[in-house]
Structures are given as C-alpha cells and as structure tokens.
Amino acid sequence: MKLLYFAWLRTKIGVSQEDVAPPAEVRDVASLIGWLQTRGPNFADALKNPSVVRVAVNQEYVRPGHPLAAGDEVALFPPVTGG
Amino acid sequence: MKLLYFAWLRTKIGVSQEDVAPPAEVRDVASLIGWLQTRGPNFADALKNPSVVRVAVNQEYVRPGHPLAAGDEVALFPPVTGG
C-alpha cells in the first residue's frame, strides 16, 4: 500500500510518501489512521485530530469507513486551500 | 428643443434629429408625444404605441409626466438591445 502525505501532514510526519504493509486488522481508512498513530510521535502528532484529515483512495475522496486493499494509493492531507 | 430618434423610431420617422418649437400646451413628455403624433403619418405610425417608446431628457430616462423646458434634449427610442 502506497501512502502519500501533503501540506502540514507531510511536514509533521517528515516524509512525503512511503510503501507500507499494515497488519491484517487494518481493513478501512479509520483503522489505517489508528494504526499510523502508533508508528511514532511524529505520526501521533500529525494525526491527533482525524476530523481535520482528508483522505483520498486512488485519488478519490473517501469516508472513514472506506475499505482498503493492498494495492491502494492512500493520500492523507488537510482541507484544501487552492484557487 | 432638440429631438433625437434612434433605431426603428428613427427609420420610421425618417430623421435622426431635429430642432422643434412645440406649442405652449406641450409641457411634459406625454403631451410632446401627443403633439408629435399629429405631425404626419410617419410620426403617427412610429408613435402609435407610446408604451413601447422610451424617453430620455438630457440623457436621463424619464417618465411620461416629466416636465419639459425649451432647451431640453429629448430622445425617443425603443427598449434597448445592447450588450
């Protein structure tokens, strides 16, 4: 699974992308975020308030209950501020 | 008093502008139109339906009751279709 981080999520976590193999109990977006929070203080800090984290799976916006598959591209980022 | 005609009012009347000295009873826009209607079949035809005639006095839109003075510039034209 490919993870991408943008904007302040990227700067807080300290990497822009990585390949991960989450444990089997990570079946949806919400449980992915729960697992990521345990991966270190940088992750815990960046993801401490999941309600301000937007998630896209394969470049489409999804909700926390969205199921995940091994080959997915999952992006985490704050609310957008372009335009 | 200077009179100006535009668009189909101009083509029906056959002149684009003229200087006139209406009789003393012509005191407002409505009575001016009434007097103009008597000036010939071209005027009678062009002004037969005053409700579709727009009037500007000194380049500002006015209503039929608007009073007139000798030096006024009075324009008669159909509803505008620019833009």
Place this chain on the structure above:
Amino acid sequence: MAIRVQADDFDIGAELAALTEGDASIGGVTSFIGLVREMGSGPSAMTLEHYPGMTERQLAEIEAEANRRWPLQASLIIHRYGRLEPGDRIVLVATASKHREAAFESCHFLIDWLKTRAPFWKLEETAEGSQWVEAKDSDDAAADKWQQR
C-alpha cells in the same frame, strides 16, 4: 473605474492585466465577454447603433452603482458600436475585488443592468433584409432581480 465606447475591438489580456496592475490587494477578477452569436440559418452580421453621450453617462451611472453596492478595487466596461460579425466581441465587463463573491456579483449586475439601460440597439442583417432586434423579457427579469436586493 473606467468606461469606453468604441468601434474598435479590444485586447482582453491587456485590459484585464491593466485592471489589476499595481494593486496587490485584489484577490479576484470576474469578467464577462459578450459575442455576436450566429442566429438560426447561417451567419448574420449586425450593426450596433447607440446614443453618444447618453451611453457613456448611463454606463458610468451603472458602474457607480456597482461600486456603491460592492467593495470593488477596480471595474471596467468596454462596449463597441458599428458593424460586427458573428464571433466578434461586443462588450467586456470586468470587476476586481479582494474577494470573489463581490467580483462575481458585481460583474453579473453590470451586464444585467447594461442590457436594459445602456442605449444600444442591434440591427441584424437577415436573409429578408435588415431587422431591429426586439428587447427580451428575460433581460428585464434579469435586471429586476437586482432591484429586489
């Protein structure tokens, strides 16, 4: 604030760049370009007649009203007259503001009011000869919605 009534075409890029030049408080520019549409059967050119003097005065009044209603950093109206062909530009209306809502609403207001107040008349060249375009009720309705605010 600027008004221009002219026979010549205008350069959209240059006009919009000049509108915001030197004012970095502007966050958004909305513009509307009106074009001569090809009507029904084949190309039909038109001639735009106007009332010199009153045109400029009415456009300036409409622009002043927009500036009273919205906080604008800049505004521009250019309207052409004379003979125009399908695809030719007729009018450019542009407004610049700190925020996009003001730019959108004021630009929309300007073109709606211009359509019912600026003394221009279109004479279309049709297969049956020249014909004066009739005013549209939809234009009155569009202008009226700004009265109710």
Place this chain on the structure above:
Amino acid sequence: MAIRVQADDFDIGAELAALTEGDASIGGVTSFIGLVREMGSGPSAMTLEHYPGMTERQLAEIEAEANRRWPLQASLIIHRYGRLEPGDRIVLVATASKHREAAFESCHFLIDWLKTRAPFWKLEETAEGSQWVEAKDSDDAAADKWQQR
C-alpha cells in the same frame, strides 16, 4: 473542456480567444482570475503544493459536473502550482455558453467547488516563517450553496 495544471503563467487573452474560436453559437464567456493577494503587513509570497494526478482528476470531475448542470459550449480550468508572488495569477476558470446566465453560474460554480475539492495547499511566507494557510469556512459555505440546487 480543458484542464491544465502548470507552474508557468498563462496568457488570458490567448486562452479566452482560443476558448471561443470557431464556435459562433457562443453568446457569452464568463471568466474568473484568482490572484495572490498581499496579506496584512507587506508582500508575502507563497508556494502552492498539489497532488499530481488527483488534481487533474478532480478538476476534470468538477468540469464534467458543470457541463452536466449547464449547457456549455466550452470550458477551461488552468491552475498553477509552485512559488507565486503577490499580484501573480493563480487560477483561471472560464465558461462559454449561448446565454450569459449559464456562463455566469457555471463559472461561479467551478471556482467555488475547486476551492473545496481540488488538492492544492498554500504555504505562505510570513515574517515569522512559513505557514500553511487554513481552510476557510466561507469556502465550504460557498460550495455548499451549489449542493442545495
């Protein structure tokens, strides 16, 4: 329909002329240009980060939605990324239609939806260092009004 995501600036006049080129059924073009605003105390540049791939996909979806909702002859979204300074153009949105109402509404819709859906993030250079711009509730409210239609 066209989408472009690029670091380079764009030529408004050329883009808008190309949009209507060869289609004389177009009566009106509405466009919106977003600019980098100078904030509070003095000039502040910014860097726009985006999500390559998803950006193009989201912009294309937004544009397709506008084309479903309004009868458009043409539409265009150009959005820049990278470092930009006050007064620089960020975004151009333009829609062309037979009638001006459709052009105005669809252009307004595009920029409102883009503001809450296109994956761009602004990093501002301030006197206290770089700072990520926070999303505005007013942008959500502006986008929401198109949901209620």
